[in-house]
Amino acid sequence: xxxxxxxxxxxxxxxxxxxxxxxxxxxxxxxxxxxxxxxxxxxxxxxxxxxxxxxxxxxxxxxxxxxxxxxxxxxxxxxxxxxxxxxxxxxxxxxxxxxxxxxxxxxxxxxxxxxxxxxxxxxxxxxxxxxxxxxxxxxxxxxxxxxxxxxxxxxxxxxxxxxxxxxxxxxxxxxxxxxxxxxxxxxxxxxxxxxxxxxxxxxxxxxxxxxxxxxxxxxxxxxxxxxxxxxxxxxxxxx
Amino acid sequence: xxxxxxxxxxxxxxxxxxxxxxxxxxxxxxxxxxxxxxxxxxxxxxxxxxxxxxxxxxxxxxxxxxxxxxxxxxxxxxxxxxxxxxxxxxxxxxxxxxxxxxxxxxxxxxxxxxxxxxxxxxxxxxxxxxxxxxxxxxxxxxxxxxxxxxxxxxxxxxxxxxxxxxxxxxxxxxxxxxxxxxxxxxxxxxxxxxxxxxxxxxxxxxxxxxxxxxxxxxxxxxxxxxxxxxxxxxxxxxx
DNA sequence: GTCCGTCAAGAGCAGTGCTCTCGTTTCTCT
DNA sequence: AGAGAAACGAGAGCACTGCTCTTGACGGAC
Numbered sequence: 001x002x003x004x005x006x007x008x009x010x011x012x013x014x015x016x017x018x019x020x021x022x023x024x025x026x027x028x029x030x031x032x033x034x035x036x037x038x039x040x041x042x043x044x045x046x047x048x049x050x051x052x053x054x055x056x057x058x059x060x061x062x063x064x065x066x067x068x069x070x071x072x073x074x075x076x077x078x079x080x081x082x083x084x085x086x087x088x089x090x091x092x093x094x095x096x097x098x099x100x101x102x103x104x105x106x107x108x109x110x111x112x113x114x115x116x117x118x119x120x121x122x123x124x125x126x127x128x129x130x131x132x133x134x135x136x137x138x139x140x141x142x143x144x145x146x147x148x149x150x151x152x153x154x155x156x157x158x159x160x161x162x163x164x165x166x167x168x169x170x171x172x173x174x175x176x177x178x179x180x181x182x183x184x185x186x187x188x189x190x191x192x193x194x195x196x197x198x199x200x201x202x203x204x205x206x207x208x209x210x211x212x213x214x215x216x217x218x219x220x221x222x223x224x225x226x227x228x229x230x231x232x233x234x235x236x237x238x239x
Numbered sequence: 240x241x242x243x244x245x246x247x248x249x250x251x252x253x254x255x256x257x258x259x260x261x262x263x264x265x266x267x268x269x270x271x272x273x274x275x276x277x278x279x280x281x282x283x284x285x286x287x288x289x290x291x292x293x294x295x296x297x298x299x300x301x302x303x304x305x306x307x308x309x310x311x312x313x314x315x316x317x318x319x320x321x322x323x324x325x326x327x328x329x330x331x332x333x334x335x336x337x338x339x340x341x342x343x344x345x346x347x348x349x350x351x352x353x354x355x356x357x358x359x360x361x362x363x364x365x366x367x368x369x370x371x372x373x374x375x376x377x378x379x380x381x382x383x384x385x386x387x388x389x390x391x392x393x394x395x396x397x398x399x400x401x402x403x404x405x406x407x408x409x410x411x412x413x414x415x416x417x418x419x420x421x422x423x424x425x426x427x428x429x430x431x432x433x434x435x436x437x438x439x440x441x442x443x444x445x446x447x448x449x450x451x452x453x454x455x456x457x458x459x460x461x462x463x464x465x466x467x468x469x470x471x472x473x474x475x476x477x478x
Numbered sequence: 479g480t481c482c483g484t485c486a487a488g489a490g491c492a493g494t495g496c497t498c499t500c501g502t503t504t505c506t507c508t
Numbered sequence: 509a510g511a512g513a514a515a516c517g518a519g520a521g522c523a524c525t526g527c528t529c530t531t532g533a534c535g536g537a538c
Contacts, residue, residue, distance in 0.1 A: 038493080048496090049520095158465050159461050164454045167450065168449045168451055193431060194435070196438065196439075199435065200434065209410050209411060210410075216427065219398070223424065227397075227462065278525095286488070288487070288528080292484080292485065297526065297527090
């Protein structure tokens, strides 16, 4: 992001940014499969082979867009969480849920690129994972703090996690320190439930059935909050 | 499926089946984006233009594969449900969950085609919806029967559904007769949670974190069963 | 037995990702 | 400051895609 020393480096950074910008616009219109290096080049008044000076392949351009997408989503989630009172754990969870959904509704194709079918033959490089977990980190922190504050209700209806889950729980705990296995298990349920719902809504599984998805989504996420053991919201339901 | 009257009709049906078979094999290897009409034609010893006598466009071939996919998934779910004692509602739910997951793990690309990002520019024709809801119908019947038998526990931790959800609930009730709004809402949560989990597992969101997905999945689905109000399984946890 | 509809084949169009070469420009090192 | 190296844009070209159109042959119905 810093202005490069030489003029060449500055123009290179500028052109790289322009390529990704145009690519992101194309992605928003035609989806990942419709992203064409030649079309990007055409729109830039360049010849197609010149693009390869900046991105060695189409997949590399896609990777840049993916990392960018994870970052903007992560930022949105971080912002939503930061806007809530620290001790309103339920409100923070609901804010994260709405941030994810709003972000997805605003850029359906980008969401599909991140959380839909992986593009065939494409292997996500390691660079993506650090960006990919930004929202997960926020989520983990909420649960971690809620647990530490003793704000999490006992499991309630949920059965206890099997002993063989301990290994996976330990790995998840890296973003959710101090949380017992049972809560980790419920956390995975709620997290996959959030994205499962958004995917259903975006990919058309709710078509002609759920006509007021905003209402249903809010309620569904409050159900997940209850399953997580988060306290019932004191104020009238968020949104 | 009936043997057509004329020889021409029979050979046409035969060739159509061969095309979809080869296409499904290609789909399993390269994914939806890698499905090529020309490659199918090549494998059949045909010229590419001849395929268009049978499928007017690539999208139509894809549609045939999608409908086929929904049907095999629906059948698997129906079979799994039918194998359980009628009154073991929790067992039937868990059987449906495992049927969905097993089907998806066996054909990841086909699952991605059905429940992942919709292929860009592709609009699912109405023919698909009847096939698409086969599994949902089974799911609805389980909850409907469980509710009719009085086997569903009260909402427990879940907050009551908002009044504005009534319209959507009525539409969902078409596959879930007699079930009150609260249960309908929880049903949507569990259903999207099931597919959200499978998508996370298949699309790599659990990579390097959940290493024993089978165990975690079983527990997650038992959590959903509890949220649905299904009775705790009497026998040791299914699978 | 004719005749119309169906069929496979082939050429061709517009588009794609990607590679290679060829001058030119720009930076860097002496 | 000048020589060598690195980066760059342009262009041609390869192999591939979906799809269209035309041509000629075959098969079933009247």
